[in-house]
């Protein structure tokens with residue numbers, strides 16, 4: 001099991017770029033379609049589903065990491081003392097709970113958009129809920145440039 005850890009860590013790190021590209025590309029397309037009052041086409045539906053699926057795949061890898069990671073294991077075993085250490089608390093608590101919140105926003109937006117009566121409203125709902133999920137995600141990634149929880153931008157497998 002533990003031999004899977006470096007592989008899943010590298011996959012989780014790399015997959016983040018796929019999530020981000022699809023997410024931002026999809027939102028730009030939704031904004032463009034909304035601006036020209038375009039129809040919600042099968043392409044938009046495909047994009048919406050791809051955003052959700054790539055994100056949930058990343059969340060699944062994250063949950064696997066949460067079980068395998070020595071950082072989160074240490075966090076859970078010494079909760080009372082290490083909850084004050086930012087680096088460890090970030091992965092034990094902040095990163096995971098914020099990403100779960102983003103997942104809830106994505107699901108809500110996706111379900112609400114299905115019940116919209118017009119395509120304009122459908123794009124609006126997607127832009128708001130997915131946009132909020134993107135902001136949460138961007139603020140919770142351990143970016144290389146972050147002074148608090150810096151992680152490499154690319155890891156080799």
Ligand code: HEM
Pocket residue numbers: 009010012013015016019020055058059060061062063065066069070071072091095096099100137141142151152155
């Ligand atoms: C439920 C959702 C998620 C959980 C439970 C989760 C969990 C974790 C854990 C435990 C780590 C630390 C692993 C370690 O260093 O031992 C980690 C690292 C990381 N996570 Fe997540 N994650 C989730 C979602 C996401 C999402 C949606 C993204 C970005 C799109 C993301 C991006 C990253 C990055 C970039 C790292 C650093 C990887 C590295 O050190 O190279 N995570 N995650």
